[in-house]
Amino acid sequence: MEPGRVEVVDLNFPGLVLQDGPGVNPANVGRQCPHGVILKVVSTNICGSDQHMVRGRTTAPPGLVLGHEITGEVIETGRDVEFVKAGDLVSVPFNIACGRCRSCKERKTGICLNVNPDRPGSAYGYVDMGGWVGGQAEYVMVPYADWNLLRFPDRDQAMAKILDLTMLSDIFPTGFHGCVTAGVGPGSTVYIAGAGPVGLAAAVSAFLLGAAVVIVGDLNTERLAQAASFGCATVDVSLGDIGSQIAEILGEPEVDCAVDAVGFEARGHAPDAAEAPAAVLNTVMEITRAGGSIGIPGLYVTGDPGAADDAAKVGSLSIRIGLGWARSHAFFTGQCPVMKYHRQLMMAILHDRVQIAKAVNAVPIPLGQASDGYRTFDAGAARKYVLDPHGLLGTTERSGRDDMAASRPVTRT
Missing domain, CATH: 3.90.180.10 (Medium-chain alcohol dehydrogenases, catalytic domain)
Incomplete structure (x- = not known):
């Protein structure tokens, strides 16, 4: 209404x-x-x-x-x-x-x-x-x-x-699409940003596609517990550097591929952090190996009247495209x-x-x-x-x- x-x-x-x-x-x-x-x-x-x-x-x-x-x-x-x-x-x-x-x-x-x-x-x-x-x-x-x-x-x-x-x-094919476009396959290590329903659906999809390790990151401890309930490793992004936490799980600070299941209402990685709509995209570039792919089923919009700045109100975000280019990442966006x-x-x-x-x-x-x-x-x-x-x-x-x-x-x- x-x-x-x-x-x-x-x-x-x-x-x-x-x-x-x-x-x-x-x-x-x-x-x-x-x-x-x-x-x-x-x-x-x-x-x-x-x-x-x-x-x-x-x-x-x-x-x-x-x-x-x-x-x-x-x-x-x-x-x-x-x-x-x-x-x-x-x-x-x-x-x-x-x-x-x-x-x-x-x-x-x-x-x-x-x-x-x-x-x-x-x-x-x-x-x-x-x-x-x-x-x-x-x-x-x-x-x-x-x-x-x-x-x-x-x-x-x-x-x-x-x-x-x-x-x-929606959410099962959408999560699956995020994983397919990210290149998840047998033996893959996968980072999924967001433990909401789409992120959890992506985690299930990653296992269905044969991933060896599925790591789900979020600020919400209840949702992280839900991810852990079916075999995911979890990262509480409010606790510090995500790459270091991934290294504790994998022995290295990178994954083969990543899925952004958060979208444009992303927040910074701290308990009381302000909204930072490019935070997840920049993070997944940092922790995805060179040559890896990033699936982006999380929603991004061209009109956001509640955005924190004028650029974000029209969908213009401060994405580190230079980092993605230097690491030869592939990005896949849009509706599933x-x-x-x-x-x-x-x-x-x-x-x-x-x-x-x-x-x-x-x-x-x-x-x-x-x-x-x-x-x-x-x-x-x-x-x-x-x-x-x-x-x-x-x-x-x-x-x-x-x-x-x-x-x-x-x-x-």
Whole structure:
């Protein structure tokens, strides 16, 4: 509703036409979607990227319907939908992609050219992404359904693993993409900056890709403990030089590759340090070996009204590009192209090769408690809140509140 305030309100049932509303690009108003479907939302997650908007760190307008991590059941199909059927249980990539443009044909679905009149790339419920209505709701419309949706092969099997499968819409592929672009492979040593849900998903992904040692760095001790719970080494960046701490783990102060899972709201490496948006990028250059790669799934923006200086307000940061150049680093940025990975990761979940929900400490709560979930997550809870609009995950209003009351938030990073 405004910076610092999230509410659950009644809205009209979605249709297969993009209506005018908060954040909807004028060129998209009235857009017909006979290729779309209506989903009954089974699960929809609160994401750290949503928090940037809620904190007032973007140009998101009041009244924007949030939510880009969506899993649901198809209840209505448009005239032009051929292969997706009512009753299908599906995962929705957070990137909206047409399947027809040059980018989509090159598997770069994060920068589709046809869904956002302002620039390449789009997402549900997100600022400057075309105005497609978000899925933190009971029902949502998904365009280009045959192309975008990932259908789960068996409904009962999927519901038994739904807390894992709900991570396929964003954070699991995003963390995996960060590791793939960083060059993680068998025997790699990997540093992951940030122990939030994306950082933890990246850590799980690094192990899945065969890394020998995964080191997670953060200021938040609760989140570091969560990383350690599934085998990560950890670095508390407030305790001193990160390279020296890595040397205590590896015997040398460098790693083969690194992943920035923090993004533009990074802080300096001290308990009470001020915001320093280039801090993580500069750190990973210092501790990544010459010739190594750095995956950057952490979000960076072109408009940040809450930034500490005028340069950062337009996304201009004091990055030590000379250091990266001298060390021949490769940098990979941008939205994860979810469709490139989500089927393989689904199979890893369904066949018990990975337990992503346990790793990120997924906690389902009713939709009515969304504002509580936002507050607790923003305070630094080592949890990934999953909204349950229809009670299909077994949540109740009381049990969800008891769960959040038991959480002990610490300083966020």
